[in-house]
Amino acid sequence: MFQINENYQKLPGSYLFSTIAKKVSAYQAANPDKSLIRLGIGDVTQPIAPAIIEAMHKAVDEMGHAETFRGYAPDLGYDFLRKAIVENDYQAKGCGISEDEVFVSDGAKSDSANIQEIFGEKNRIAVCDPVYPVYVDSNVMAGRTGTYDAKTETWSDVIYMPCTAENNFVPEFPKETPDLIYLCLPNNPTGTTLTKDQLQEWVDYANKAGAVIIYDAAYEAYISETDVPHSIYECEGAKTCAIELRSFSKNAGFTGVRLGFTVVPKELTCGDVSLNAMWARRHGTKFNGAPYIVQRAGEAVYSEAGKAQLKEQVAYYMKNAKTIKEGLKESGYTVFGGVNAPYIWLKTPNHMSSWDFFDYLLENANVVGTPGSGFGPSGEGYFRLTAFGNYENTVKALERIRAL
Numbered sequence: 406m407f408q409i410n411e412n413y414q415k416l417p418g419s420y421l422f423s424t425i426a427k428k429v430s431a432y433q434a435a436n437p438d439k440s441l442i443r444l445g446i447g448d449v450t451q452p453i454a455p456a457i458i459e460a461m462h463k464a465v466d467e468m469g470h471a472e473t474f475r476g477y478a479p480d481l482g483y484d485f486l487r488k489a490i491v492e493n494d495y496q497a498k499g500c501g502i503s504e505d506e507v508f509v510s511d512g513a514k515s516d517s518a519n520i521q522e523i524f525g526e527k528n529r530i531a532v533c534d535p536v537y538p539v540y541v542d543s544n545v546m547a548g549r550t551g552t553y554d555a556k557t558e559t560w561s562d563v564i565y566m567p568c569t570a571e572n573n574f575v576p577e578f579p580k581e582t583p584d585l586i587y588l589c590l591p592n593n594p595t596g597t598t599l600t601k602d603q604l605q606e607w608v609d610y611a612n613k614a615g616a617v618i619i620y621d622a623a624y625e626a627y628i629s630e631t632d633v634p635h636s637i638y639e640c641e642g643a644k645t646c647a648i649e650l651r652s653f654s655k656n657a658g659f660t661g662v663r664l665g666f667t668v669v670p671k672e673l674t675c676g677d678v679s680l681n682a683m684w685a686r687r688h689g690t691k692f693n694g695a696p697y698i699v700q701r702a703g704e705a706v707y708s709e710a711g712k713a714q715l716k717e718q719v720a721y722y723m724k725n726a727k728t729i730k731e732g733l734k735e736s737g738y739t740v741f742g743g744v745n746a747p748y749i750w751l752k753t754p755n756h757m758s759s760w761d762f763f764d765y766l767l768e769n770a771n772v773v774g775t776p777g778s779g780f781g782p783s784g785e786g787y788f789r790l791t792a793f794g795n796y797e798n799t800v801k802a803l804e805r806i807r808a809l
């Protein structure tokens with residue numbers, strides 16, 4: 406008789422987005438005349454930029470001719486894309502990353518979930534609280550997190566690093582020494598980030614502790630301040646302790662197209678074992694390459710026209726972010742984020758719980774956001790609004806919130 410992976414039975418239900426959907430549809434059914442504005446979505450809304458569409462059309466046509474047809478892509482990605490990535494994202498920023506350290510994939514969600522596979526079962530993970538749930542859940546499935554305490558909403562073997570207004574959303578070095586440290590910067594959900602000096606301290610800490618930092622830089626394109634690093638490899642010594650995850654979802658609208666990459670430096674070793682070689686083996690065994698058409702689309706992200714168009718797209722979302730942030734501030738809210746990330750993280754007024762504020766905003770402003778407590782216990786008392794809506798609706802939502 407077969408057995409299942411019992412670790413899956415330990416996973417608590419993920420009720421956040423289904424509960425939001427239920428509450429929203431119940432409210433809409435009871436109030437059919439009200440028009441709701443959704444500032445809860447974590448998905449982009451702007452269409453793919455013209456330079457990218459053009460590259461995709463061309464690649465589609467190539468697939469229809471024997472001379473230019475492509476089958477399986479190289480395991481680690483096409484050279485043209487890895488070259489564009491290295492030149493634009495790393496060499497241009499002074500990071501000496503080479504093409505054979507870049508692994509093209511179908512996105513950062515799967516990479517962030519899969520990367521734990523190359524590490525030992527006994528490794529202790531450390532995560533920020535609140536957190537992007539994939540980091541913890543993928544380690545639960547692998548049996549690395551101990552037992553779940555429903556009351557505190559924490560796992561016995563996970564090290565939590567609270568990120569709240571009290572510590573300026575800068576995680577503190579934990580008392581217990583972790584083996585794997587997940588950092589998402591700029592951060593989802595809080596929209597905050599670290600300066601290069603602050604990140605350097607984490608790199609130094611990891612090198613000293615013999616830990617690996619899994620650095621999720623999905624929101625790199627939204628960085629506007631000059632002292633914020635675009636890559637962890639801008640920090641000295643990061644190549645011996647950090648793996649970086651990147652995505653084309655938020656900078657180029659590829660959430661439905663699917664493309665990302667992971668950087669595993671060759672200097673990152675455990676004794677004499679190369680993590681780069683391990684990830685190459687894992688990737689080659691379990692992944693059969695991102696589609697040619699999509700990799701050509703990714704290449705176009707780095708073209709002159711592509712860069713200019715995407716800069717505008719990011720600016721469009723960041724104008725929304727500014728609208729939300731300024732509007733909330735003027736209404737007396739305490740707000741964070743929204744400067745280097747498309748997320749605004751606000752403190753709920755009058756010590757309301759995250760869910761009470763969700764109901765309040767839904768019923769009185771007809772605006773939908775995301776309760777901070779859904780991202781971890783330290784998110785309680787906070788609320789997330791996103792800049793991924795359209796501008797007119799964002800302005801309207803803030804008018805409604807101001808009128809409360």
Ligand SMILES: *Cc1c(COP(=O)(O)O)cnc(C)c1O
Nearest residue numbers: 512513514537593623652654665
């Ligand atoms: C959106 C997002 C990603 C990107 O995931 P893809 O699979 O590339 O679409 C990764 N990490 C975080 C924290 C995100 O919010």
